[in-house]
Amino acid sequence: MNCPKCGAELIQKYYKGMFEADVCPNCFGMWLDFEELDKLEDAAFGEDDQKGSLMHFQTRTQFACPRCGAALDEFQYRLYDLRLDACAENHHGFWLDAGEDERVLEIMRLRAEEMRRKFAVESEWKQALKAMHLFLTRK
Numbered sequence: 001m002n003c004p005k006c007g008a009e010l011i012q013k014y015y016k017g018m019f020e021a022d023v024c025p026n027c028f029g030m031w032l033d034f035e036e037l038d039k040l041e042d043a044a045f046g047e048d049d050q051k052g053s054l055m056h057f058q059t060r061t062q063f064a065c066p067r068c069g070a071a072l073d074e075f076q077y078r079l080y081d082l083r084l085d086a087c088a089e090n091h092h093g094f095w096l097d098a099g100e101d102e103r104v105l106e107i108m109r110l111r112a113e114e115m116r117r118k119f120a121v122e123s124e125w126k127q128a129l130k131a132m133h134l135f136l137t138r139k
């Protein structure tokens, strides 16, 4: 496989002990299969249902998928200020430019914190509603 950005041949590298990624030795970008981005997110964040919708504002690029050669789509990652490229055509995976993997982890950690806070508030609210409901329906 070749780098969609600079054309250098990608080399397989074990990423942070989690999975095999295809890394560009020239521009240090990284190709991840779809499941691999999932693993990267899981490193920062737990359950799938809390990760939310992945792609926003999709636009076609001139870069080619290293797997099938189809044009990659650029999209905004989970509404954060981070743009990734993906093979939307055949669902092969994602391209991360150098350093973007760290940004993904950082975003997911921030989001995990936000979620924990949100869930704490929500469960308190649920308890309050339950108490109110019990009070109001008591005969």
Ligand SMILES: [Zn+2]
Pocket: 003, 004, 005, 006, 007, 008, 024, 025, 026, 027, 028, 029
């Ligand atoms: Zn490259």
Ligand SMILES: [Zn+2]
Pocket: 065, 066, 067, 068, 069, 070, 087, 089, 090, 091, 092, 093
């Ligand atoms: Zn592809």
